[in-house]
Amino acid sequence: MPLVSYAGAVAQAAAAVVNVYTSKEVSESLPPAAAPDIPPQLRAPPGFSSPRRSTALGSGVVVRPDGYVLTNFHVIEAADQIEVALTDGRQARAELVGSDPESDLAVLRISLPHLSSITFHDDHEIKVGDVVLAIGNPFGVGQTTTMGIVSALGRNRLGINIYENFIQTDAAINPGNSGGALIDTQGRLVGINTAIYSQTGGSLGIGFAIPASAARTIMEQIIATGSVTRGWLGLEPQDITPDLARAFDLEKDEGVIVARVLKGSPAWASGIRVGDIIVGVNDEAVDDTVGFLDQVARLVPKDEAKIAFLRGGRELAVDVEVGVRPRVSGRSR
Secondary structure (H helix, E strand, C coil): CCCCCHHHHHHHHCCCCCEEEEEEEEECCCCCCCEEEEEEEECCCCCCCCEEEEEEEEEEEEECCCCCCCCCCCCCCCCCEEEEEECCCCCEEEEEEEEECCHHHHEEEEECCCCCCCCCCCCCCEEECEEEEECHHHCCCEEEEEEEEEEEECCCCCCCCCCCCCCEECCCCCCCCCCCEEEEEEEEEEEEEECCCCCCCCCCCCCCEEHHHHHHHHHHHHHHHHHCCECCCCEEEEEEHHHHHHHCCCCCEEEEEEECCCCCHHHHHHHHCCCEEEEEECCCCCCCCHHHHHHHHCCCCCCEEEEEECCEEEEEEEEEEEEECCCCCCCCC
C-alpha cells in the first residue's frame, strides 16, 4: 500500500504563509493604591492612565510576488505597527493597503525580493469531504500544518461578519491561525482561515474559512482602489417565517420583508416601504436575507436595478438607482 503524504502540497504553499505581528499603544488605568510603598503625594491620581504597547499575532498569505499579503481584518485592526515574518527568517514592516471589515479581510504589502506566492484554487469546485490542510501560526509557536476535511460549505448566520459564506473544516484552527491558508492536497489556496467555534479558545474541530474565490475578488478591489465598493439600497430586510407567510397570506415563504427603510435612501426614493415583500432583484429570485444582502452587494453603484416586490397581494416592480454601501469603521458582528 503506497504511503499517503501531503508533504509536497505543504512544501509548495508553506513559503507563502507568513506570521503577522501587530502592536498598538493603549492606555492602562492605574488605581491610586497600585504602589502602596510610594508616598500618597506621588501616587497616580484616580483616573490616571499610563500608555503601554499591546501586541498580537496572526497569519497571512503572500498572494503576489510583488509583496501583497492577504490576511484577516481582525488581525490588524487598530494596529499602528505591523511586522511580517517569512519562513526563511526574513522580516519586514508591512504597509496596510486597505481593508474590508464587513468580510474581515485586509491586504498588506511588504518590500522584499524573491517572494514565494500562493497558487489559487481556481480550476475546480471544492466539495464536502475533500481533504484540506490549514497552515498558520497557532498560539505563536511557529508555522504549523494541520489536516482535516471540508465539513460543510456556505455556512452563514454565524454573527461573525455581515457577508458570510464560510467553508467549515475540522482541520485544527487555533488562535494565531487567523489569516492563514487553507489549502488542498495540491498546495492551492482554498480559503483564508478566519474563525473557530470554541468555548475554551482552543480548537474543537469546527473552523471557518473565507473561500479563496471570494477573498480574491475583494483583494483585487482593495489593490486597485484601496477599498471595497458594494451596492446599497438603504433598507433592512427580514426573513419571512411561516407565521409571517400566513399573516401576509403568502403561498410560500420565499423573499424578504422590508422591516425598515432609511429616509432619503435609494429604496425610499423609489417608493419601497416597510411591509413590502421583495421577491426579485434584476429578475433573480430572492430567497432569504443572506442571499438578498449578497445580491444587493453585487449591484454596481449608480446603475439602475429592477426590484420586484409584493404589496397588498399585488406584484409591483420599480427601478432603483443603486447607492454605495457606507463603510464601517470596525469589524462587523
